[in-house]
Amino acid sequence: MNIPEKFDSIRPFEPEELPEVYDRLLQNGQFCQVVKYFYPQVPLEMVARKMKGCKSSLEFQLAFCYDIIKNLLEKASLGCDFNSSVLDVTRRFTFISNHRDIVLDSAILDVLLFDAGFKTTCEIAIGDNLLSLPWVKDLVRVNKSFIVERDLPMREMLMASRRLSEYMHFVIGEKNDNVWIAQREGRAKDSNDRTQEAVLKMMTMGGTGSLADRLVQLHLVPLSISYEFDPCDYLKAKEFQQRRDIVGWKKGPQDDLVSMQTGIMGFKGHIHYHAAPCIDDFLRSLDPDLPKNDFYRVVAEHIDQEIHRNYRLYPVNYLAMDLLAANHEHAAYYSEADKAQFEQYLAAQMAKIDLENKDEAFLRERMLTMYANPAINHLAAQ
Incomplete structure (x- = not known):
């Protein structure tokens, strides 16, 4: 050609x-x-x-x-x-x-x-x-x-x-x-x-x-x-805190490589x-x-x-919405077991974040937002 x-x-x-x-x-x-x-x-x-x-x-x-x-x-x-x-x-x-x-x-x-x-x-x-x-x-x-x-x-x-x-x-x-x-x-x-x-x-x-x-x-x-x-949720949350706390913070080439590897594996x-x-x-x-x-x-x-x-929503998406809003509005879409599993997952991902002044509340809110937004947008699009 x-x-x-x-x-x-x-x-x-x-x-x-x-x-x-x-x-x-x-x-x-x-x-x-x-x-x-x-x-x-x-x-x-x-x-x-x-x-x-x-x-x-x-x-x-x-x-x-x-x-x-x-x-x-x-x-x-x-x-x-x-x-x-x-x-x-x-x-x-x-x-x-x-x-x-x-x-x-x-x-x-x-x-x-x-x-x-x-x-x-x-x-x-x-x-x-x-x-x-x-x-x-x-x-x-x-x-x-x-x-x-x-x-x-x-x-x-x-x-x-x-x-x-x-x-x-x-x-x-x-x-x-x-x-x-x-x-x-x-x-x-x-x-x-x-x-x-x-x-x-x-x-x-x-x-x-x-x-x-x-x-x-x-x-x-x-x-x-x-x-x-x-798999990159904790890296993205970490990036949010770095952008918030460090004036002019920018990702280095190494950050992209870590994200690529974490996302794949x-x-x-x-x-x-x-x-x-x-x-x-x-x-x-x-x-x-x-x-x-x-x-x-x-x-x-x-x-x-x-x-x-056309998103497919999972129990974690509904859970994240309810955890952010501190209510049980979407409880029909998840079980207590789902909730316990998701809390465990969040804790394990949060533990991977290595930051000096680790803002646990902020990082958790950022991670929950990542999982809630697809649900918020899907429900709005319906």
């Missing part, structure tokens, strides 16, 4: 580039350690041979990533299911979802799409802030990721956003592949999931016609991701993915004379409504 050169620095690798990238990865000590972790019984030469036999990124995903994610879900979850009943598997979509886990949100979706009968997975939007290690950047581009450039001067930022948008349109329109993108930059630390209008504005920098036409060309599908437990309980109908018809129904700002607001609200409506 003839891919415009302007996308070279952000797109996934093409088949002809893979042999050289495989060699680069196999010469990297850290990458080889990761391989050893996932394949403790398999000699590196055998893994190398299998890698070199993968002639495309999709083949690489099916040869390696598919089984790794399946095994991971077996160990670190109580099962994962996907309601994709409204999707036509012969079409291509841009999945726009709430964002819980740096790595797994899109990785699990790839597995679920394939299991649902799609003949391809997703190209994944990933921020360059997570790619400080060259081998990680290589690996994600082998794994069908394209790069979202961040922290650029204003003029460069505009150019980068336009290129990103044009690339997404190219993936859907020309490459005939799916796209996954989070509804906002970074994860919603308090699980109050809201679509950033800036993400929609970026999407309309590519394509042709009216703003609605440009979004229709991407075939947006709001996707709800519900994890029963968030940590226990997630039940996991549910739910695809809402593609919003093409909704976009076509909008008043063509809607002012620009109103257009983005209305579309963001519609996506949020769909994501919130």
Whole structure:
């Protein structure tokens, strides 16, 4: 396929580039350690041979990533299911979802799409802030990721956003592949999931016609991701206190790596993915004379409504709401055993927070809020 050169620095690798990238990865000590972790019984030469036999990124995903994610879900979850009943598997979509886990949100979706009968997975939007290690950047581009450039001067930022948008349109329109993108930059630390209008504005920098036409060309599908437990909840709570107490506190690259590792390996309980109908018809129904700002607001609200409506709630979500409000309003949705278990879980997660002036009450409130917000939003969307 003839891919415009302007996308070279952000797109996934093409088949002809893979042999050289495989060699680069196999010469990297850290990458080889990761391989050893996932394949403790398999000699590196055998893994190398299998890698070199993968002639495309999709083949690489099916040869390696598919089984790794399946095994991971077996160990670190109580099962994962996907309601994709409204999707036509012969079409291509841009999945726009709430964002819980740096790595797994899109990785699990790839597995679920394939299991649902799609003949391809997703190209994944990933921020360059997570790619400080060259081998990680290589690996994600082998794994069908394209790069979202961040922290650029204003003029460069505009150019980068336009290129990103044009690339997404190219993936859907020309490459005939799916796209996954989070509804906002970074994860919603308090699980109050809201679509950033800036993400929609970026999407309309590519394509042709009216703003609605440009979004229709991407075939947006709001996707709800519900994890029963968030292994990073205590890290997020800790971050809230650091931001509160330390002027100008910023995460370091090490923090993202710890979050990635904790999110991948940590226990997630039940996991549910739910695809809402593609919003093409909704976009076509909008008043063509809607002012620009109103257009983005209305579309963001519609996506949020769909994501919130399709959350799967667990006893912990109702419990967190009641514990925050100090009442028993939703007691029909959980048992005393659920409550005792959740209190035990919270205590264990809180104990992992290593801060000098640990504010227990504040940290507990932050953790409860993370579990309550999906329920508050779901009930509002009903």
